[in-house]
Amino acid sequence: MAIEVRIPTILRTYTGGEKAVSAEGTTLTGLIDDLEANHPGLKDRLLDGPDLRRFVNVYINDEDVRFIGGLEAELTDGDQVVVLPAVAGG
């Protein structure tokens, strides 16, 4: 089962410059662990301890995961995941 994960510019150092990578998982947590296995270091850029980082947005099929279960959000084959850093500042 394959899920396409779109990687933002700032994190492409972890994917050898690839804009999108393929990963597996039935939940977002599982997907992030699978990403980490193939692209070490990525997990720490997405998670802050047990939670999604405050200024990292993850979308499953156009929906911000914060509205659909966060890290427990379910995934199925063919889903598209997009990671976007927040555009924010002070």
Added chain:
Amino acid sequence: MLTIDQATYDAIVAHAKRDHPDEACGVVAGPEGSDRPERFVEMVNAAGSPTFYEFDSTDLFQLYKEMDANDEEPVIVYHSHTATEAYPSRTDIGLASEPNAHYVLVGTRDHGNNDGPVEFRSYRIVDGEVTEEEVAVVPTLTPATTEPATTESEV
């Protein structure tokens, strides 16, 4: 150096003045790798705050989807500082995530919503390091082609 056309410059300044005392924010998109700020996109500051800005997460997604479909990237990411210098704050530096973008800061502290000059400065923010750059405001951007201009006389 950032080269920006007058109309886009004016649109950014107008947005900053209008939203004062809250911070205004947005992007100017352009073809990937072109360094040409062509498409002005005003964003809503979801934080609605005089000291913080953040694109709404759904708006952010739509913006990136659009840019992706158009083979664009954010050439400029702008926001305003309404009570302090137009220089990236520690938060700005910590959260900067577009190493290819020009980060434009507009300072509205002197005249607020009213007419009058603003600070308009541009920076590169890469790996936590800030480099200020020159801003050139031109009447219009030169045509995108790399063909030599035959009708213009050399200066």
